[in-house]
Amino acid sequence: MTSQLELTARTAFAQVLTVWRTRRGLSKKQLAASMGYHPSYISHVESLRHHPTLEFACRAEAVLASGGEIISRYEQCRQAAGEPAPTPVLRNDYEPSPMLPATLVIEEENATLAYADGWYFCRVERVVRNVGDRPVTCYPVRVDVDRYPDQPGVSRRLYAESPLQLSDLDFEAHAGDEQPEPMDVRVTRASDAYVKMVLIFGNARARFPLYPGERTRVTYAYRVPASLWGQWFQRDIRFPTRALTMSLRLPAELAAEVSAETLSYAGIKGFSPTESPGENGTVVYTLRLRELLLTSQIRLRWRFGERAPAGWGDLAA
Structure with a gap:
């Protein structure tokens, strides 16, 4: 009773x-x-x-x-109710599972995309906190490209001829702040235009699960040939995210026009990136958002101005 x-x-x-x-x-x-x-x-x-x-x-x-x-x-x-305090569950076998609990919070994400020498370089940093009662041993990520998002048939032909290969991406991931540890990478699914994987909180030298109440910084980076990239940069909110910063770095001579949009409801309205001069003749376009709702999709899109040198449009269009 x-x-x-x-x-x-x-x-x-x-x-x-x-x-x-x-x-x-x-x-x-x-x-x-x-x-x-x-x-x-x-x-x-x-x-x-x-x-x-x-x-x-x-x-x-x-x-x-x-x-x-x-x-x-x-x-x-x-x-x-007179119930005893719960005891955190600790795992001894350390078998990473892609089935994660819904108890991870992204306290801050910084995602940067930069163009240089025919490549797009992407770097993502996330401060991740485990608010649950079980250790987390892996973290899912996805590399997704689409050079022609408005022309699916053209995109399918392009990636059928030039599929995205993890070995070509120079993909690397680390966890930690002061002395980051390399994270092992396990591919869970791949197609011509995307690679899904989990980042393991461990490597050949050590295991470092994210225990209840702990937080860490997960960083991963990769590169994609400009011939396989499109004129957009998107973040999908799959975990509760408190703050998101997206930065796009392009050569100033491209005279790019950059805009922001949501592909699904993000709980925010009327946002646009700010523009500032960067190093080595670049321009940085930055978008900062807070308290995004789950399943939100935020996208930066750009087009090149009339002053862009001939041939530049072929690199990212």
């Missing part, structure tokens, strides 16, 4: 969940999809028909970013 103390604690948890869901502009269905739950489960928790669990609270915190209020209310529920 539920005590009055437990009922009061569960009611407070449900209220906090509803408040933060509303504040983030999410329906029950949208929150459920972001957390990996059935929509009815959210309704049952908010209407007190289901008891919240630690996993549920962690996933809700990861998506809604309540500053720990959701977890605090869960702790009150647990204590009111």
Whole structure:
């Protein structure tokens, strides 16, 4: 039988969940999809028909970013019910799995794309925090190219003739801040125009899982021939992301015109990149956004001005 103390604690948890869901502009269905739950489960928790669990609270915190209020209310529920404090689960076999919990938060992402000597160079840095109760042993990434996004038939023919190969990308990844460790790379799926992989929190020398409550910096970089790239640079928000900075570095002589757009709802309106002079005759276009919603897609697009030298358009168009 539920005590009055437990009922009061569960009611407070449900209220906090509803408040933060509303504040983030999410329906029950949208929150459920972001957390990996059935929509009815959210309704049952908010209407007190289901008891919240630690996993549920962690996933809700990861998506809604309540500053720990959701977890605090869960702790009150647990204590009111007389349940023991959970023990973090530690793995001994260290078998990386591509099935990640929805308890990773990207506190900050800095993504840079630069052109030089016939290549596009991409570098992504993410400060990743584990807000769950289990170690995380790998992190998914995807390299995706499309030179002709508005002409799918032309793109398919191009990449059928010149498929994207991981061995040609000079791909490398590291984890850590002061002394970053190389991360092993495992390809999970590949096609002519993209490569999906997981970055392992480990290498031949050491294993360094991301344990509950810890944060680290994941950095990866690669290059793609300009002949296989398009005039766009896109970030897909697959984990709760608090801050995103996108930078595009192009030669000033291209006289590029750069714009930003969302391909799905990002919870923001009226944004555009800023322009500033860069090193070695380049121009840097920067876009800074905060508190993006899951499944958002942010894209920078550019075209070259009339002053661009002849032949430049063939490099990235």
